Amino acid sequence: MDHPRAVCTELAQNDDAAKASSSLQTADDVNAISALLLERFKAYLSESDEIEVEARLCTIRGPAKGATCRLVQEKHTVDVGVDRKSFTKVLRYVAERAHDPPVKAKTTDIRDKDVRVTKNHSNGGEVTSVRKxxxxxxxxxxxxxxxxxRFAVSTETPCSPREFPEKKPLEARDKDRTSYCLGNERVDLTTVESRGRVTREVEIEMGKANATDLPHFVENVLRIVEAAG
Known part of the structure; x- marks a missing residue:
């Protein structure tokens, strides 16, 4: 991973009330999305720590949205990220449900083909490399x-550290990240600056990629989507 892990905690007990009142998290929505994920991802899900299953809040542009949750198969574009107001809402939602303090980190990422090279400014400038x-x-x-x-499954494999250039490349991504753990999911809230543009990203990642926990993962993702609105 490209950032430190927070110590995982269980969801707060009062989250049951929020779950019951959610307008998005019907059993049909959770089951339908979980089935889609399992169908597409089952070839990659395993007990390996190298498998990463993540969800990012985004805006899908192109086809009509419709009245039900559905897989987008038509031609479309995706804008990853949320606005400042939604970012603050998610931060508050997650912070209220975490029992432990967040883990914060400031990093700079660059890409060398399929290798991500990260310099951690919060950890003495340590440089790590991961093939994703x-x-x-x-x-x-x-x-x-x-x-x-946007749900995605990736393989992440640590590799020999690459040198971080003395002069930061134009395409470098400066990240200011706050990470919380809720149960088996980690939630990363990150402000990213690259090429003079600032974006705010919300990512939810499964702590251990396996088919059994997919419905719970989807349910928590939908709660966070609702909190952002």
């Missing part, structure tokens, strides 16, 4: 919400 290969992507419209979700 995207295996599958699934874009899902979330009905009745401001944002949609």
């Amino acid at each position: 290969i995207r295996r599958a992507v699934l874009d899902v419209f979330v009905a009745g919400s401001l944002y949609d979700v």
